[in-house]
Amino acid sequence: MILYGRASSWRGTISYASVSLFTLLLSPATGFSQEYREYHCTPDTQYECISGRCEKINDGFQNAESFIYNTKNGELSACLWTNCYVATATTVKDAADGVLIAIGKLKPVVHSGNELIIVSLTISNGNSDIAGEKASHFTAVWGYGGKGLTLDTGKCEFRKFS
Numbered sequence: 001m002i003l004y005g006r007a008s009s010w011r012g013t014i015s016y017a018s019v020s021l022f023t024l025l026l027s028p029a030t031g032f033s034q035e036y037r038e039y040h041c042t043p044d045t046q047y048e049c050i051s052g053r054c055e056k057i058n059d060g061f062q063n064a065e066s067f068i069y070n071t072k073n074g075e076l077s078a079c080l081w082t083n084c085y086v087a088t089a090t091t092v093k094d095a096a097d098g099v100l101i102a103i104g105k106l107k108p109v110v111h112s113g114n115e116l117i118i119v120s121l122t123i124s125n126g127n128s129d130i131a132g133e134k135a136s137h138f139t140a141v142w143g144y145g146g147k148g149l150t151l152d153t154g155k156c157e158f159r160k161f162s
Contacts (some may be wrong), residue, residue: 074102
């Protein structure tokens, strides 16, 4: 029964203001801050694809390539051999499948004369929530063009921040 801005039940009468304050104090602070992540991805396997054929590469690129995706500002960066690239990415999240996809046309940072590069980064945790694990699997595709493309796979580690 409601009487003049108060909720009444068999346990007593509590004002609506008290209920709101009580709920706010006991609930997590999700209304005030949002948890962000930065995924740091390093490849362990690479495929170089040219003219409809892909060759698997196992060694020599792991220390020369990395990908980072920041959920706070939507920034995707890639360091590929002698240059690093960065841009705000278009992002698609599918929490039901535990997949995050970020794609962007990245600008060169170190050697500004280099061409822009399109990078697609797919981060997956299988059937768990994207936020549920410390490490995730990833696939990155880059070097789109008439000459072919490169596909990297490996693991991402993430760091939380607010």
